[in-house]
Amino acid sequence: MNSILVLAFEYFKIGAVxxxxxxxxxxxxxxxxxxxxxFDVSEITQMIAISNLTPxxxxxNMATFVGIKVGGILGAAFTTVAFxxxxxxxxxxxxxxxxxNKENPLINNIMYGLRPAAVALIGVAGLKIMNATxxxxxxxxxxxxxxxxxxxxxxxxxxxxxxxxxxxxxNPMILIVISIIxxxxxxx
Amino acid sequence: xxxxxSLLQLFWIFFKIGLVLFGGGYAILPFLKAEMxxxxxxCTMEEITDYYALSQCFPGLVAGNVSMLTGYKARGxxxxxxxxxxxxxxxxxxxxxxxxxxxxxxxxxxxxxIFEVLDLAVCVLILLTVLELWKFSVFDxxxxxxxxxxxxxxxxxxxxxxxxxxxxxxxxxxxxxxxKAKTCCPCTVxxxxxxxxxx
Numbered sequence: 579m580n581s582i583l584v585l586a587f588e589y590f591k592i593g594a595v596x597x598x599x600x601x602x603x604x605x606x607x608x609x610x611x612x613x614x615x616x617f618d619v620s621e622i623t624q625m626i627a628i629s630n631l632t633p634x635x636x637x638x639n640m641a642t643f644v645g646i647k648v649g650g651i652l653g654a655a656f657t658t659v660a661f662x663x664x665x666x667x668x669x670x671x672x673x674x675x676x677x678x679n680k681e682n683p684l685i686n687n688i689m690y691g692l693r694p695a696a697v698a699l700i701g702v703a704g705l706k707i708m709n710a711t712x713x714x715x716x717x718x719x720x721x722x723x724x725x726x727x728x729x730x731x732x733x734x735x736x737x738x739x740x741x742x743x744x745x746x747x748x749n750p751m752i753l754i755v756i757s758i759i760x761x762x763x764x765x766x
Numbered sequence: 767x768x769x770x771x772s773l774l775q776l777f778w779i780f781f782k783i784g785l786v787l788f789g790g791g792y793a794i795l796p797f798l799k800a801e802m803x804x805x806x807x808x809c810t811m812e813e814i815t816d817y818y819a820l821s822q823c824f825p826g827l828v829a830g831n832v833s834m835l836t837g838y839k840a841r842g843x844x845x846x847x848x849x850x851x852x853x854x855x856x857x858x859x860x861x862x863x864x865x866x867x868x869x870x871x872x873x874x875x876x877x878x879x880i881f882e883v884l885d886l887a888v889c890v891l892i893l894l895t896v897l898e899l900w901k902f903s904v905f906d907x908x909x910x911x912x913x914x915x916x917x918x919x920x921x922x923x924x925x926x927x928x929x930x931x932x933x934x935x936x937x938x939x940x941x942x943x944x945x946k947a948k949t950c951c952p953c954t955v956x957x958x959x960x961x962x963x964x965x
Contacts, residue, residue, distance in 0.1 A: 595930045599828040601895045605926040612923070620885075627884040628864055630891070634784045634857020635829040642861035651862060658858055662850060665826025669834045670843060672824065684941050685823055691912060691937025693903035695929050697896055698916035704892035711885045732886060739890040747898070750891050751788050757887035761880030 600636030780852030
């Protein structure tokens with residue numbers, strides 16, 4: 579129960595600062611992994627993949643996933659609610675003032691500062707996954723064999739997926755489905 | 767000229783939207799248009815586009831925020847609650863169901879391999895998101911410096927909370943120190959996109 583409340587509080591904070599949709603939550607998941615021992619890094623990508631395949635906002639999918647991992651269904655319920663509470667209050671209060679005035683310079687300036695930081699955070703999360711999947715530094719340190727450092731198969735697939743992803747930007751689900759098929763056939 | 771929707775109807779409309787919403791909140795606009803503009807006539811397309819823009823500027827999920835604003839328009843605060851519960855419910859249930867299967871299939875080499883390949887696809891999706899956000903996030907000297915600073919801080923494992931909050935404070939300072947500085951809102955750039963999406 580204790581860890582459920584801690585997680586709910588963490589997710590409450592995430593809900594208050596994560597601006598611009600589900601992917602902004604990913605850096606915070608890495609933060610949670612480092613701070614608590616609830617799940618490990620490989621499970622983060624698993625969560626993202628499954629969230630892409632299941633209906634509903636990705637942020638809710640991931641919050642439910644983290645919650646259920648830490649504290650079962652009850653944990654999932656607490657986490658998702660805690661995640662939504664800050665934006666619920668903020669939206670309810672601010673929507674009245676800002677409905678007619680979306681060109682608010684104060685908000686614009688805050689966003690001006692926030693956006694590049696959010697992009698950097700998401701980018702680092704992506705690089706972390708790339709590092710974990712394509713490069714195996716630990717193994718290289720043992721063997722000093724170059725082909726232990728770089729996983730060529732993974733790199734080729736990465737390029738292939740990038741080309742595919744650029745072709746169908748609006749539909750990430752197709753990319754996930756294709757990579758499941760590839761996973762059936764290609765042994766990484 | 768708005769028709770009254772009961773809270774249950776509102777919940778049900780958003781539940782259906784949540785059910786067909788795959789891969790993030792950005793796809794919500796065409797569904798909202800069909801249900802709330804064309805069918806229920808609760809709001810106009812302009813309002814929905816405004817809500818969508820606002821949603822990106824506030825904390826929380828875009829899909830969740832849009833639903834709250836639309837629900838609020840229909841039935842005030844209870845409507846807002848009904849809408850957001852509706853849109854989130856399918857996502858919640860889906861994961862609860864998937865999770866119960868997941869532990870049963872994990873551990874098989876084939877499944878592990880599939881998830882390893884999936885890692886690569888997820889990596890690509892994240893990097894493509896960066897590319898998409900880049901256009902209206904990093905576009906002048908200040909934003910480039912902010913980006914590099916946040917990047918370095920993140921690589922050095924500074925808490926994302928600290929990074930995000932400091933970036934927000936820098937934006938706030940900019941507002942008061944340089945009142946004449948140009949503020950092009952990223953949201954207004956972004957709003958144009960969904961429209962050419964739903965054809």
